[in-house]
């Protein structure tokens with residue numbers, strides 16, 4: 001992103017600091033990190049977003065912690081040493097203001113993690129109305145498009161632009177039709193279909209933006225507020241795939257759908 005020598009110098013000093021931070025953190029993804037990486041995470045104030053922020057900061061990233069609620073977002077950012085940015089993924093003005101704020105940050109933006117998501121309540125498929133669908137899609141699908149559209153000009157200026165879209169195994173046709181998988185017993189019309197949309201929009205972006213690494217992730221069933229902490233995985237386990245794909249280099253995969261174990265069926 002820094003085209004001038006002074007900028008490159010700042011990058012290389014910070015790269016050395018980041019390498020030291022990675023060695024201290026002993027993180028297994030340390031080898032793939034590009035120097036001086038600035039990362040925006042939506043829904044970063046709790047759950048998987050918060051844990052992703054924590055791990056990426058340990059790896060030396062500068063994290064812009066997006067949250068729709070200023071108080072909760074600022075408190076989370078302060079706990080982690082991240083920079084808070086107000087960002088409601090359903091609100092055009094909030095997203096535009098966040099993009100303008102990111103643009104003013106030294107070093108711009110390298111990695112976008114579209115993590116914010118909602119379940120949309122437990123409504124049996126026959127009872128789901130267009131209104132219920134619209135609310136879930138507004139966050140899980142249109143939110144990703146809104147934020148990605150606003151941040152793409154900033155990502156284009158990065159030497160190694162990366163997008164991670166947090167989808168779900170519940171959006172995988174292969175997984176929900178596999179009787180051996182717990183996901184096959186979940187019937188959530190709005191949530192599951194919204195996450196199928198997330199993987200497809202990941203593929204569509206990846207096809208037309210070959211200079212970026214753009215992948216979708218299934219964190220796996222993880223104990224967070226989203227599921228009243230019923231998931232068997234810890235947030236650390238749930239963020240393994242997110243962190244792995246947030247730290248890929250220019251030769252890393254793109255247009256894939258992965259969980260902690262690797263490639264998932266669509």
Ligand code: NAP
Nearest residue numbers: 043045047048068088089115116117168221222224225226
């Ligand atoms: P969580 O603890 O409920 O966190 C969700 C985050 O999204 C919160 O920070 C929430 O902010 C934020 N958010 C919701 N609507 C927003 C909006 N309009 N604008 C900005 N932020 C918004 O849930 P989680 O489990 O960490 O979920 C993170 C992602 O992982 C979601 O996309 C989810 O679908 C996906 N996922 C989770 C699991 C799992 O088992 N946990 C499995 C597969 C996929 P507030 O605090 O303001 O509500």
